[in-house]
């Protein structure tokens with residue numbers, strides 16, 4: 001078997017590009033009854049569902065034998081009360097699948113004129129994402145909109161796709177429609193793609209899939225270190241991050257950003273540390289929230305582990321198992337973060353936090 005994953009990369013970039021176009025167009029037109037609240041109280045929009053349908057249709061055509069671990073499922077879309085949402089999703093997904101071919105995209109992965117897919121086919125495509133994951137075999141992970149809360153605020157979100165083979169992430173593609181192309185000009189052009197293939201490095205591309213540019217995590221002088229963290233305090237402990245930053249004598253304020261755009265920002269050197277610590281007990285991190293970002297960090301020369309310094313295990317199923325948080329940083333910084341976390345935990349245990 002070839003391990004260059006050339007076709008997989010091509011399909012993944014094409015699928016993420018189409019899904020980004022869809023989500024960006026949906027944002028400007030989103031109305032109130034196009035968002036649902038899921039069982040865990042988190043929001044999901046017609047954009048999430050339609051983007052999952054598009055990516056799953058394309059993966060299904062290119063790799064009919066591959067399983068998919070996708071965040072969304074179509075259960076809430078089948079009832080009569082969901083008719084208007086369903087109609088909108090069908091319209092959005094068909095529009096994206098019929099849209100112009102991007103760089104490296106193939107006509108047979110999308111649909112031609114008059115080939116619109118009916119609602120049932122698209123709901124089935126969404127439900128192709130119900131795979132359980134696991135230790136062996138080949139499957140994709142898909143988060144059609146990561147950072148749905150950021151998406152709804154008009155801030156950062158990302159379309160995130162990865163390929164896992166026997167528990168190892170081999171390919172990751174992340175599309176960030178709202179991320180400035182250069183951190184140095186935050187008001188400049190927005191929208192970029194990030195791609196990493198195991199052993200082939202990490203790249204930033206334009207949203208169209210053109211102009212691949214290698215990216216790497218730079219060395220940070222201690223006084224230049226800053227943290228990247230979630231906007232949502234319920235997703236990651238801001239106060240623990242403050243304690244860790246203090247121990248590391250970090251003076252720069254943290255950069256808050258939704259979604260795996262944080263991994264992209266880290267991979268190109270916009271920030272030095274991504275730290276995500278649990279806010280309570282019970283929540284298990286999902287593999288689609290970290291698999292694409294993890295390979296991007298590794299291929300950009302960084303290290304990603306849990307807060308104990310142990311590797312993340314993508315072979316446990318749909319989640320990462322018991323939650324010890326996530327720490328990503330460049331090689332020269334990562335050990336210092338793990339050490340500071342240990343000290344912060346000691347302080348916390350002594351009631352000093």
Ligand SMILES: Nc1ncnc2c1ncn2[C@@H]1O[C@H](COP(=O)(O)O)[C@@H](OP(=O)(O)O)[C@H]1O
Pocket residue numbers: 042071143145146147148149150229230231232234235236257258259260278279283285286289
């Ligand atoms: N209590 C919790 N702890 C950690 N992550 C959580 C969480 N509740 C939801 N999330 C996850 O946090 C993701 C967003 O991450 P971030 O905070 O970095 O923007 C969500 O992805 P979705 O937006 O795809 O649902 C969701 O999977």
Ligand SMILES: [Mg+2]
Pocket residue numbers: 042043044071148
């Ligand atoms: Mg969600």
Ligand SMILES: [Mg+2]
Pocket residue numbers: 143145146147288289
């Ligand atoms: Mg997510």
Ligand SMILES: [Mg+2]
Pocket residue numbers: 048071143144145146147148
């Ligand atoms: Mg999501």
